[in-house]
Each structure stands twice: as structure tokens, then as C-alpha cells.
Amino acid sequence: MRTRSHITVSDTILSKFGSQLQLQTQVLRLIHSVLPEDLITHAQYCVISNQKILVYTDKAVWASQLRFYCESILKHINAQNQFKTIQQVQIRILMSEAIEHEPRSPIIPSAETTRLIRQAIQGSSDDPLSLALNHLCLILEKTLQK
Numbered sequence: 001m002r003t004r005s006h007i008t009v010s011d012t013i014l015s016k017f018g019s020q021l022q023l024q025t026q027v028l029r030l031i032h033s034v035l036p037e038d039l040i041t042h043a044q045y046c047v048i049s050n051q052k053i054l055v056y057t058d059k060a061v062w063a064s065q066l067r068f069y070c071e072s073i074l075k076h077i078n079a080q081n082q083f084k085t086i087q088q089v090q091i092r093i094l095m096s097e098a099i100e101h102e103p104r105s106p107i108i109p110s111a112e113t114t115r116l117i118r119q120a121i122q123g124s125s126d127d128p129l130s131l132a133l134n135h136l137c138l139i140l141e142k143t144l145q146k
Contacts, residue, residue: 012066024048031055034076035069042066044094051087053077056094066091114140 024046031053032040042062047054055073057063070089077086107118118137121130 007033027053030077030080031073034039034068034072039065039069050084053086053089054092055089057094058094060093061090083092109140111141111144114144 015114027048028043029047031043031046035043037061042054042057042059043066044058045056047056052116053073054064057066070091074086075088078084114137117140121133121137
């Protein structure tokens, strides 16, 4: 059985989240009012953090386009009396784009390239570059044998 104080605490927490959500929705509407029609749907979410507004989009290509409007967004938001403390607008990319990328496989130089590197360092002294290239050749040769 829930006590009266427990309900009050839960209601207070939910009320706080609800007011935060309303504020973010209001700010997102202000952001959308500055953007051209084709960019509105790409400014998907916003979060007010300290003196910044973080605007989230789904792709890097849209982020680069949205960054052109940061100053206009900031001026428009600061024109509203309740947002005078905002000093910066940043565009962020949602993590789903980073997850979509497949991991890249390494590009292994050919046996011919490895042979050419080895030839270039033949007779070299014990300088750090020659040692590093020699070590690289050993690793490449082992990798190519697999």
C-alpha cells in the first residue's frame, strides 16, 4: 500500500519531468520557426543544458546544414524573455547514425608494397624510422602469410 507522502513525491517528480518536457517542446517550436521547411523535420529534439541548447538531428549531413542557423536560432530564442540566459546553440547527431555504420576492415598492403618498403630500408642504420618500418614489414609479412 502506498502512503500519501510516497504519492506526493512521485507526483512531484513526474510534474518536474512534465514541465521539463513542455519547456523543451516550446524551445523546439521556436527552433523550427527559424528553420527552412526542408530542415524542420531534421531538428528532432532539443535539451537545455546550463547556458546551451543542444539540438539533436539524425544525420551528419543535416547537422552541417543546421549549424548554419545556430546564430539565428540563438537570436530568436534570446528574444523570448524566459530564455535570456542561453548563450550557445550546438547541433548534435543522434547515436543511431554511429551504430548504423559497419566496422571497416583494415587495408593490408600487398606483398609487393611490403617488399618495396623492405628494400627502401636495406642498409639503413638503427634510426627510429628504419626500426619502425622494419617492424611494420615483419607484421605485414606475417599477416599476408595467414
